[in-house]
Amino acid sequence: MKAIDFRLDGLEPADDLSADLYDCTWVGDFKTISQHDAGERSFIIAFDTSATWGYPNMPNIVSFDIIRDSSQAAFGMRRAEHATFAFAQNWLVNRGCPPDALAPTIDAPTPADDLSVRVEDRIRRSGEHLEVVGYQVIDGSDVEGWSIAVDRQDKDLPVRLFLETLQPDQFTYTVREGAFADHAAADTWLEHRSTPLPEAPEYRLDTEALRTSAALSRTASLPLAASTSPASPATPVNSPRSSRRSL
Incomplete structure (x- = not known):
């Protein structure tokens, strides 16, 4: 997994919450699992390597929503912790990320x-x-x-x-x-x-x-009850019919 990169060089927090979140986010602790960039906005899911050493049951998957405004030299940051990857995707989709754009980019x-x-x-x-x-x-x-x-x-x-x-x-x-x-x-x-x-x-x-x-x-793998021969043709075995719904 590669280290996370928010691409915030030369930018300042746009609000107090963004400043607080950035200050408590140790970039070296996070490894990118998935990322989708849309212009000056980035949707990122990362693994928090520090969670292993934190309190028991500490969530180890974090989603980040980064909005950059180069004209104002500012950025906004929002983040949330999750127990599973799918709920991290959900949080970012709710914030505007396309639902099919967050597949893992690592071997998982x-x-x-x-x-x-x-x-x-x-x-x-x-x-x-x-x-x-x-x-x-x-x-x-x-x-x-x-x-x-x-x-x-x-x-x-x-x-x-x-x-x-x-x-x-x-x-x-x-x-x-x-x-x-x-x-x-x-x-x-x-x-x-x-x-x-x-x-x-x-x-x-x-x-x-x-x-x-x-x-x-299981039915298909069962052997026929009687052997077949040219003089004694096999009786067809009727497989049970079933309607299957595509998943």
Whole structure:
């Protein structure tokens, strides 16, 4: 990962908040994960290497919105911390970055399946409908992290748990979204995990398609019950029909 570069030479903070944020941002601590430049504006997602040495569960992904005004020799800075890359994308998309412009520019783990891709895309494009209220960061030897968010558009199952699991050997990860009626139910599930993660209604068709695909793969791999010969033609095996939705 390359060191972050805000390109602020010769520019002064345009307001007190920008000055404060710049003063507490040690540039050497941040490595760029993704960046999109639009004229004098930069949308940046970076990894905070100092988070490893900070307090437990400190978020290690930071998004920056940098606006330069060369005519005034000034700049504005806004930043936010996140537990996962998708929520960092969401924050910048809400501030005007094109949603498809923030793919990682480094060698990073990739989604293990199409459902993970869809869950992350939902986060990225959810606007301000999802409000993160708690998280557990993936760091060091950990292979799992999660974020709890409130979905302002769902009155029945507003509390959403986004569970991210790494597969280090494959250099991949999965993301799943669970839906709960309240925070107590989500906390109870996280503590005990005695049942599968409750499916969010947005993905039920997707998980049904994945199960159907797996069932069809198992059926296709079964050997025929009887050998075939020219004198005894094989009876056709009818594969089960299933409607699959493209993910």
